[in-house]
Amino acid sequence: MILQDFIAINEKGIYCLYGDFYLDPKEPVATAVISHAHADHAVSGNRDVYCTEATSAFMQLRYGKNAALTFHILGWQQQINIGGVEVSFLPAGHMLGSAMVLMVYQGVRYLYTGDFKLQPDATCEPIQFCQADVLITESTFADPNTAHPDAGLEIKKLADIDINIMLGAYGLGKSQRLIQLINQHVPDKTILVPHKIWPLNAIYEKFGYQLGNYQIYSRKLMKEQRQFVYIVPPFTFDSYIRATGVKRLFASGWKNLQVNDKDTLYISDHADWNDILKAIEQVSPKEAWTLHGDGNALKQHFDGKLPVKIMN
Template sequence: MTNPILQDFITLTKTGLYCSYGNFYLDPQDPVVEAVISHAHGDHAVSGNENVYCTKATQLFMQHRYKKFSAANFEIKAYQEKFDINGVKISFYPAGHILGSAMVLMEYQNVRYLYTGDYKLEPDTTCEPIEFVKADVLITETTFADPEVKHPDAEEEIKKLNTVSSNIMLGAYALGKSQRLISLINKHCPDKKILVHHNIMPFIQIYEQQGIQMGNYQVYDRKIMKQQLEGNIYLVPPMVFNSYIRAINVVRVFATGWKYLQQGNGLHLYISDHVDWEGIIKTIEEVQPKEVWTLHGDGKQLRAHFSDKLTVKILN
């Protein structure tokens, strides 16, 4: 006899996703005593938690970003290593989002609940590939859960940069996206020189310390951009990209899956680190859940798609 799914196993609170049965939070938005962190992006990993359970790469990123306030104590876990928080068995599986990103499998009373965090299915040499695992409940992000959304191939997208002879200011998130772009540019735009904003460099160094090879790049030098008006790509974080709105002698490009962030740029570069509609459907096929609970986005179209076939519960 299969134990029933506990509908309140994970609840959405003001602080974030809470598991009352284990008295811990998943990616809390405010500091808590027990925090299970899926990955190190700022909207999933805040500073000041007492005990943080995460992968090694996530710890390193958090320690760089938050310094001594990153956490009082880190419990570093390898992928597939089982550990226990107040009677709930937990293990991490690669999420394919950024280096160290993890899906969180929680087992309680013989029912398996899988929290995806942010994830993607596409190949990415700068992070661990996603690893599917069976679960009774799939708790999935639905950032791009729209049948109309299909992310183009990242390798074909990056080749667009070869059509631009002028220098390019390329905006991208400092952690995850920037490292992926450096690798893609080196492979598919070999004639381009990559100049990196200094705020991105510490994350690159952590990637390399963890054994990720991205190819050639150098720290941004203003003289290079002034003396060479072609062939350079200046990789900058979003805040810098937005502050140089009137930058001259450069083509402005921002790498994202969001259409609204492409507006006004010289070239559209649709490279997303989130799963698209087909990816969510594929994940559901692989995980084979009895129920799907949705987060971060709109789960209504997913619920309509499965209607009588599968229970889809919207948490957000």
């Protein structure tokens, strides 16, 4: 029997009552199962953290001694019992080390996606589905009007820009994907990165993901030629809003983060509408519960066919 209170949302995040642990807590807790290392899913200060090896590496780089009291590293599909709930990880395809969390309790299978994507990505493990009774899915882009284009086709837009480019992107996950895509599809461009992205790239390479060529940014370099792509985090990108002599682009699946209608770069690390539908088809759940977005469109789409519960 599916337990409707198997997870609940409280001030600290997504709580599993039956295992007494949190999924991606928003505040430090005693026991945290963390799907991936983005800051909105992986906070510092938890006592016991269950995650993948790559997620642990990113958290320790970012938070140092405050990352967690103890890390418990799980390999893919390795099972561990947490408070009576059998927990295991499957690749989520969102970024390096990102995991979907399969929780089995009293014979019922609950699959929490965290953030996920189906698009191919040479910088992380490809998504791997399993069947479950309940799919607890992110709904960031659960909108029938949202369809993300092929990332390779999008990155090729850079080839037509004959001045230096300031490319805004989140430092962890998106930046590494962009470096690899540019090297693959627009190899004539020279990629520059700030010092803060360098150690993140080193972790990718430690885990066997070669990103290709890039070098540390310097202002002098940007003045010497016209084929540089300078990848910068959002804060830096916003601080150079009046920058001259460069083309400003922001790589995102969100329309409101595009700089203008003409120069767009729709590269998303989340599932779009059709991908969420494919995920539901693959998992074949008896119920779908939505988090991290608006689940109303899914509820309407599956009306009378599949129960959809909106958790947030």
